[in-house]
Amino acid sequence: MTYFDTQLVHGQSVGDNSTRAVNPPIYNSSTFAFETVREYPRWDYARSGNPTREAVEKQVAALEHGIAGFAFSSGLAAIHAALSIFDPGDHIITGDNIYGGTYSIIHEYFERWGLSFSEADTTSEQALEDAFISAQQAGKKVKAVYFEVLTNPLLKMSDVSVVSRIAHKYGAIVIIDNTFVTPFGQQPLDAGADIVLHSATKYLSGHSDITAGVAVTNSEELASKLYFALNRVGGALSPQDCNLLRRGIQTLALRMERHQSNALTVAQRLENNQYVTHVNYPGLPSNAYHALASEQLHTFGGVLSFEFDDRVDAEKMLDSLELFTVAVSLGAVESLAELPCRMTHFELPREERLKHGITDGLVRLSIGIEDVRDLIEDLDQAIHAALR
Numbered sequence: 366m367t368y369f370d371t372q373l374v375h376g377q378s379v380g381d382n383s384t385r386a387v388n389p390p391i392y393n394s395s396t397f398a399f400e401t402v403r404e405y406p407r408w409d410y411a412r413s414g415n416p417t418r419e420a421v422e423k424q425v426a427a428l429e430h431g432i433a434g435f436a437f438s439s440g441l442a443a444i445h446a447a448l449s450i451f452d453p454g455d456h457i458i459t460g461d462n463i464y465g466g467t468y469s470i471i472h473e474y475f476e477r478w479g480l481s482f483s484e485a486d487t488t489s490e491q492a493l494e495d496a497f498i499s500a501q502q503a504g505k506k507v508k509a510v511y512f513e514v515l516t517n518p519l520l521k522m523s524d525v526s527v528v529s530r531i532a533h534k535y536g537a538i539v540i541i542d543n544t545f546v547t548p549f550g551q552q553p554l555d556a557g558a559d560i561v562l563h564s565a566t567k568y569l570s571g572h573s574d575i576t577a578g579v580a581v582t583n584s585e586e587l588a589s590k591l592y593f594a595l596n597r598v599g600g601a602l603s604p605q606d607c608n609l610l611r612r613g614i615q616t617l618a619l620r621m622e623r624h625q626s627n628a629l630t631v632a633q634r635l636e637n638n639q640y641v642t643h644v645n646y647p648g649l650p651s652n653a654y655h656a657l658a659s660e661q662l663h664t665f666g667g668v669l670s671f672e673f674d675d676r677v678d679a680e681k682m683l684d685s686l687e688l689f690t691v692a693v694s695l696g697a698v699e700s701l702a703e704l705p706c707r708m709t710h711f712e713l714p715r716e717e718r719l720k721h722g723i724t725d726g727l728v729r730l731s732i733g734i735e736d737v738r739d740l741i742e743d744l745d746q747a748i749h750a751a752l753r
């Protein structure tokens with residue numbers, strides 16, 4: 366048995382490397398030869414499976430402590446697959462602060478196909494119980510709870526074991542988007558979750574060079590449903606991108622350690638800034654989720670958000686950044702900054718956004734692995750340039 370950081374580097378063999386190459390081969394082949402008509406090869410057609418994809422799928426399954434992993438062409442494709450396992454009439458309770466694209470696929474796509482959804486604050490045991498009770502009173506068949514362990518962009522934290530206990534009591538499964546935490550931070554399947562999803566576009570690949578998604582489960586039944594969605598809907602990750610994902614995963618631990626130490630320094634600096642009203646980062650001792658995060662997570666991650674008082678124009682501050690790139694996405698080596706209301710969360714109606722605390726002035730930072738002194742200098746000069 367090797368430790369997690371060693372597993373990251375060495376990956377999983379699928380027994381296809383006859384050349385002793387240090388890195389697994391990339392198979393640019395959509396089809397594979399049959400020995401004879403009656404002898405089915407291990408891989409026959411690349412959408413159904415291929416050695417390059419299988420290697421990374423085994424890798425993410427092992428890292429998340431699941432029995433099967435699936436690699437999709439984007440995080441949203443993995444989310445689509447996980448939600449496609451339900452039947453018309455099924456009801457799903459979602460966290461009340463989920464990624465905008467997930468919110469959109471739920472309301473603009475899955476509701477059209479007969480699924481229904483309600484929201485709950487999954488950080489509160491009572492609120493989740495209440496959501497189950499009111500869904501049941503409305504005659505709904507609650508089949509799943511879907512949430513993000515650390516929410517985007519407010520970094521609220523849910524306790525996976527508490528949510529899983531309540532969900533399982535009512536016969537529902539637990540689906541978690543673990544993008545912000547990564548398996549370096551926590552393996553939700555160990556705490557009772559049934560499916561773990563990632564936008565592997567973010568920390569897992571780590572270099573802003575691919576879009577990718579993964580789904581991992583520890584149930585044979587759920588695995589076969591996820592595989593059906595991957596193979597039949599067809600949103601599989603290409604061999605080249607599987608290789609980039611595999612390579613990115615090798616440095617996950619190193620990157621997460623630097624993301625966290627940089628993010629904590631930036632968060633502390635912002636917390637002490639006279640123009641900043643509050644900072645959302647679970648690594649700060651003042652944060653409401655600090656105790657829970659310290660107990661359950663191996664990292665506080667590299668994303669934080671904050672607000673200015675009315676002396677600073679948040680949009681102007683973002684436009685004044687020179688080192689940070691103003692862009693959506695997160696979790697890569699370079700630092701990114703954005704205004705959720707205009708960028709990542711524009712899909713949410715304004716009232717919905719405000720209800721959850723995503724104000725018009727909230728700024729989100731994805732802290733990269735640069736020298737933190739440069740990041741602080743850039744933030745300081747941009748804040749100065751944006752004073753009203």
Ligand code: PLP
Nearest residue numbers: 439440441464544564566576577
């Ligand atoms: N989940 C979270 C938490 C995200 O932040 C994102 C994208 O930003 C997604 C899912 C969707 O992933 P992708 O963009 O790879 O489709």
